[in-house]
Amino acid sequence: MTGSATEPAEPSELVERLSQALGSGAVLTGEDIEARSCDPFTHLPPASPALLRPRSTDEVAAILAQCHAAGQPVVIHGGRTGVAGGAIASASELVVSLERMNRIIEVDPIGGTMTVEAGVAIEAVQDAAAAHGLFYPIDLGSKGTATVGGTIATNAGGNRVIRWGMTRQNILGLEVVLADGTVLDLLNRFIKNNTGYDLKQLFIGSEGTLGVVCKAVLRLVPGPTSQNVALVSLDSFAKVVELLGRARGLPQLSAFEVMWQDYYAIVSGDPARRLVDPAAAFYVLVEAMGYDEENDRDAFTGLLEQAFEDGLVVDAVIASSGKQAEDIWRVREGSEILVREMGPFISFDISVDIRRADEFVVAVRAALADAFDACRSVAFGHLGDSNIHIGVHVGPDTRERTHEIEACVYGVLRDFGGALTAEHGIGTLKRDFLPEHVSPAALATMRQVRRALDPDNLVNRHVMFES
Ligand SMILES: Cc1cc2nc3c(=O)[nH]c(=O)nc-3n(C[C@H](O)[C@H](O)[C@H](O)COP(=O)(O)OP(=O)(O)OC[C@H]3O[C@@H](n4cnc5c(N)ncnc54)[C@H](O)[C@@H]3O)c2cc1C
CATH class of the missing domain: 3.30.70.2740 (Alpha-Beta Plaits)
Structure with missing residues (x-):
């Protein structure tokens, strides 16, 4: 890795030029950068001499074209909630942040799509979809800050993958700027489109090593009208697997989250999160989301009652309101307690x-x-x-x-x-x-793809492969 992670370099002539081209407020330096972090847990600030905040795809393209011409490496920042260190920026790299590209461009209720800029937070997408009776299924504890671009770059999963898949399954189209500034328009809106290679899939999960995601067409589903959530405790892992097998029989199963005793012991230290007896070996959050309130509820409670009768489950709490459902989810999303206690x-x-x-x-x-x-x-x-x-x-x-x-x-x-x-x-x-x-062979092919799109290794150069 070139450059120190702690000593910011002096702003260069390139930064001055970019600053003039992008206008005031677009380029941050010095204390404005040091106050930021590159990740959610260690809060390491970027050591970069400058952080660039484009407002449009054209500006991203201009930045990358100039950086390419100058041989200047860049690191891409979305919401900086990534936990794999992909946004860590050294003193030799400029940061390109998508934070000002946060517009929801269009919601199409008939086509079931939403077109957005990459800097939009996942929660904002969910809210905008809900306003049209629609639903964007990607859901994660960091949704208030994690961006569409970051979740595409990491192919984020989250809580409802069992029902609706990873980010990959929920993206129809992309607009990407390549390392040399070329804009790649892959903004497909169709579910069926076999016109050549499906290039967008190459960029999903590429962790920013192949280019900057600037826009995306998201696939929306009708907003579920029922949500049933329960927290249950079990005394053996064999019973957890048996319960999962049975829960898979629910067509509406949307989450099956497991916590081992040691996790629950820490999180239930917060009395608001001690919802069932903390002495069991395993805890499972089961959720089903569907479109028929009465039948969904019957099927869900029927599953749990049968599990009780058969001795699978020791204790259970079933949410009877949206607030209780949130309380149960807060048990599973106790990362801030883990950070504090462990x-x-x-x-x-x-x-x-x-x-x-x-x-x-x-x-x-x-x-x-x-x-x-x-x-x-x-x-x-x-x-x-x-x-x-x-x-x-x-x-x-x-x-x-x-x-x-x-x-x-x-x-x-x-x-x-x-x-x-x-x-x-x-x-x-x-x-x-x-x-x-x-x-x-797989590693060599991955490197070939990387080299084909970014031969000078300028975008996210320290991510995924050793330089
Ligand atoms: C409390 C908490 C809960 C979490 N839960 C989950 C979970 O359930 N499932 C899960 O998958 N992850 C989870 N994460 C991890 C994190 O939220 C995801 O990895 C998320 O996708 C990162 O999005 P971001 O916008 O914050 O990206 P960043 O952290 O900013 O970036 C992540 C990577 O993507 C690259 N990148 C960012 N934007 C772009 C872009 N526009 N174009 C190209 N590359 C880009 C960056 O360079 C970096 O390599 C969680 C994190 C926290 C803190």
Whole structure:
């Protein structure tokens, strides 16, 4: 990595030129940059000499064309909620932030689409869709700040993947600016369009290594009219898997979120989040969203009553209002409590075979206990999607020991044939492990794609691959 992450460089002649071209307020330097962070947990400020805030695709194209001509690397910023270190900017890179490209351009209720600029926050998209009786299914704890562009770049998953898929499944079209300033219009609005390669898919999940997403056409679905949510406790993982098998029988199943005891013990320290007995081994948030209030409710409560009768579930609370549904979701979204109670910690975002998820967690804990004198961990995640998050703390020097912790966890992961990242992406933090988790041919092909679109390695140059 070139440049220090802590010593900002002097603004260059290029920055002066860009500043004049983009107008006042478009370029931030000095204290205005230092007050920002590149990520949500360590709050590392960008070390860049300048942060550029274009207002349009043309301005993004002009910035990239000038940077390309000058051989100047850039890092792209959306909402900076990414947890893979993809937005970390060194002193040799300029930041291009999409924060002023935040317009909702059009909602088309007949076509079921919304066209937006990439800097719009996910929650704003959800609100705009709801105003038309429509629904954008991508939903994540960071939705107030995470942007459409960032979620496309990371192919974000979140809470409702089991029903509506990842970001990839919810995007119809994109507008992207390539590293040399070329504008690529892929703003398809049709569900069916087989006209050549579906190039937009290349950019979804590319973590900004192939270009800057400037606009997107989102696919909307009719707004669900029923939401049933419950928090249940169970005493074995076999019962969790059995409950998931049964819950899959509900066509409306929209979330199946699992929390291991250690996660719930920490989060339920907040009395408002202690909704069921905190002594069970596992906790599951089950949600179903549908379009027939009465029948959906009957099917949902029928599932849970049967689970009770069959001894699958120990305790349960079923939301009887929208407020109670939110309270239950707050149990699952307790990341700020984890940061407060367990920080510093290293977080993992992996996929494994659902049936072996607990076996995996047990094996990880055993490996960590062998490797570290004092180790604390919590496990939770979108189990219905095979996705588990694990937070690991090994003492005040946890961050300094990141690589050792990662080597330990990823070693177990390889034995289980799991995926290195389920939804957060490789970023800069998991880059070193990528070669061990994909085949040499797959890695070489990924690099070829990268080189084809950005031969000088100027956009997000430290993301995903070693330079
Ligand atoms: C409390 C919390 C809960 C979260 N829950 C989830 C979850 O459930 N599921 C999940 O998947 N993630 C989750 N995340 C992670 C994060 O919110 C997502 O990765 C999100 O997609 C990042 O969006 P962003 O706009 O903040 O992107 P940023 O953090 O700004 O950027 C992320 C990456 O995308 C690149 N990028 C950003 N914008 C663009 C663009 N316009 N064009 C090209 N590249 C771009 C950046 O360079 C960087 O590499 C969570 C994070 C927090 C803090």
